[in-house]
Amino acid sequence: MLSDALKQKFDAVIARYPVKRSAIVPLLMFAQDEAGHVTEEAIQEIAQRVGVRPIEVIEDIGYYSMLHRRPIGRYNLQVCTNISCMLRGGGAIFEHCSKKLGIGHKQTTPDGTFSLEEVECLGACCGAPAMQVNYDYYENLTPETIDALIDGLRKKNPASET
Ligand code: FES
Secondary structure (H helix, E strand, O other): OOOHHHHHHHHHHHHOOOOHHHHHHHHHHHHHHHHOOOOHHHHHHHHHHHOOOHHHHHHHHHHOOOOOOOOOOOEEEEEEOOHHHHHOOHHHHHHHHHHHHOOOOOEEOOOOOEEEEEEOOOOOHHHOOOEEEOOEEEOOOOHHHHHHHHHHHHHHOOOOOO
């Protein structure tokens, strides 16, 4: 069930847009922040509020890699393997993350701490190879910086055993 706070946020966001449907992506982001993923209820609510069919909201979710319809890990590692990152070892960085976490593309560790995705350009090409963990960017990655980052996040979540 969507919280009252989220519904108030929806009202405030929609009021900022002359064309209501332009608010779909920010509404989805707020809904995802609250539940950890975009729920069916959120899709219905957003569609109704901006005056589109639910399938149109679902299409937006499908387009943006940062939006998820299923629960993901507390830390979602999105590793770019697009051209700039690929040329600077992005593929190896993805493989290193995959091996370290024991999961593949669009998978989540059994304890729900980490998810991993291979994604298109994050707009951080100058810092290639780059990745995003939730809303934070990490650039000029090496296996060593990846190890330090993942180990640090594990320490914040001692239940993580991966
Ligand atoms: S190609 Fe990786 S951030 Fe642009």
